[in-house]
Amino acid sequence: MATAGGGAGKLKLLGAWPSPFVNRVRVALHLKGLEYENVEEDLTNKSDLLLASNPVHKKVPVLLHGDRPVSESLVIVEYLDDAFPGAGQALLPADPYERAAARFWAAYVDGKLHGMMVKAILGATEEERAAATADALAAMDTLEGAFAECSGGKEFFAGDAPGYLDVALGGFIGWLRAWDKVGGVKLLDAGRIPRLAAWADRFAALDVAKEVIPDPDHIAEFGKVLQARSAAAAAGN
Amino acid sequence: MDHHLEQQAAESEKKAVKLLGMWASPYVLQVRWALAMKGVEYEYVEEDLRSKSAQLLAYNPVHKKVPVLVYHGRPIAESQVILEFIDDAWNHRGDPILPRDPYRRAMARFWARFKQDKLSPPIWRWFTTEGEEQEAAYEAAVEQLLVLEKELAVSGKPFFGGEKVGFVDLSLSPLAYVIPIYEEIVTGGGGGGVKMVTEEKMPSLAAWMGRFLSSPAVRGHLPPLEKLRPRCQAMREAFLVSARAKVEQQQQQ
Numbered sequence: 154m155a156t157a158g159g160g161a162g163k164l165k166l167l168g169a170w171p172s173p174f175v176n177r178v179r180v181a182l183h184l185k186g187l188e189y190e191n192v193e194e195d196l197t198n199k200s201d202l203l204l205a206s207n208p209v210h211k212k213v214p215v216l217l218h219g220d221r222p223v224s225e226s227l228v229i230v231e232y233l234d235d236a237f238p239g240a241g242q243a244l245l246p247a248d249p250y251e252r253a254a255a256r257f258w259a260a261y262v263d264g265k266l267h268g269m270m271v272k273a274i275l276g277a278t279e280e281e282r283a284a285a286t287a288d289a290l291a292a293m294d295t296l297e298g299a300f301a302e303c304s305g306g307k308e309f310f311a312g313d314a315p316g317y318l319d320v321a322l323g324g325f326i327g328w329l330r331a332w333d334k335v336g337g338v339k340l341l342d343a344g345r346i347p348r349l350a351a352w353a354d355r356f357a358a359l360d361v362a363k364e365v366i367p368d369p370d371h372i373a374e375f376g377k378v379l380q381a382r383s384a385a386a387a388a389g390n
Numbered sequence: 391m392d393h394h395l396e397q398q399a400a401e402s403e404k405k406a407v408k409l410l411g412m413w414a415s416p417y418v419l420q421v422r423w424a425l426a427m428k429g430v431e432y433e434y435v436e437e438d439l440r441s442k443s444a445q446l447l448a449y450n451p452v453h454k455k456v457p458v459l460v461y462h463g464r465p466i467a468e469s470q471v472i473l474e475f476i477d478d479a480w481n482h483r484g485d486p487i488l489p490r491d492p493y494r495r496a497m498a499r500f501w502a503r504f505k506q507d508k509l510s511p512p513i514w515r516w517f518t519t520e521g522e523e524q525e526a527a528y529e530a531a532v533e534q535l536l537v538l539e540k541e542l543a544v545s546g547k548p549f550f551g552g553e554k555v556g557f558v559d560l561s562l563s564p565l566a567y568v569i570p571i572y573e574e575i576v577t578g579g580g581g582g583g584v585k586m587v588t589e590e591k592m593p594s595l596a597a598w599m600g601r602f603l604s605s606p607a608v609r610g611h612l613p614p615l616e617k618l619r620p621r622c623q624a625m626r627e628a629f630l631v632s633a634r635a636k637v638e639q640q641q642q643q
Contacts, residue, residue: 209504209508209537210508218493221493223493223496223500224500225499225500225503227499228496228499228500228503229496231495231496231499232492232493232495232496235492235495235496236492236493249475249478249479250461250464250466250475250479252474252475252478253466253471253472253474253475253478254466256468256470256471256474257466257467257468257471260468260470260471261452295452
């Protein structure tokens, strides 16, 4: 395994195990064979280091390279590619157009799918949650199309090996696979989105996924805790 | 290069690069400035967003928005993605849009997202609401602007990109010309109203706004402000009317 080179010191990741954004970064670190210290934050009691490293958002993940913090999961993933060009595989492709396609779809996952998933389980009313669930299913349909476009018939969005977009959506694999328990519908329905469902199985079978991605049952439990908290907060108003 | 060959190269480039846009969109404008920075020739297509062209819907079926950059027939959407593409595709030409240093690149990407996630929403809320909601939005917007102010002040550089305009400057660019318009409209142009960016509170940002608007890539490439003002005014009024109607409805129930 490569040690954190680049002359700038050791790598430390401030994270939380259920976070799909943290999982993305951990997948990227593993794919690039980079050693790092994994720090589990208690998000109900954030550490001074976290608050000092990400004062703007106060969120995980935060990557510390030596004493320099990088925040925002996709920014971190690109940083790993830029700062460690020799390490493991390049996550972004070399071709400018393919890079743009990968970034476009990663932005779609963050801007559309993630928001819909949050509303689908934490929306205040049943109508909101149902509407968001429908949106999330439609977003998965769109991503099925994206997979066909990007993969060119190969195993991963990036081709023969996982890359940036596989990492971007792959961070969500735990949640996607747990969704029938958390959100009451199957988001990775092989009947509806066969290519994406097959990709999800392939991704989950990777060594890196087995090391990093939480068990769907743990996610389901955690999801229920979040829902209970959200319902209690709503009832208390 | 021989002038004749240069001309041929420019014409052939113009055929290869097309931008679908709308005159009032700040996101389209960012892309036009980036293309200008790289000296890229392109065909510009003005879209009527109330009646979107078949071309736009075909090139951006997911979001159906402008800007869309079409490169040798292949579309790229989302302004931040397009800006990075321009930097990648023409990285041998002109000045870099993103810094070359990995850490500074990460910071540039971080601040571009900050603008979208933390800054634009309260500014928009401030512009489209009134009363207490507007006051709260104002405070939130100022809080985030002060974060940017500190970043720029600490760097001691003329631009967020350093000595020259870069990715973050482009991403923040709507602030430079839209905020003064919003300030005029919100305070009714009568003066004595509430300004958002003042030399007093945000000296670096205030100076940056003027400097940015007179930089080579930007100067002369602004939307017609006399058309933009009434358009913004109409937007604010539409939001206020709709909000007041909702309140009346709720009171009647």
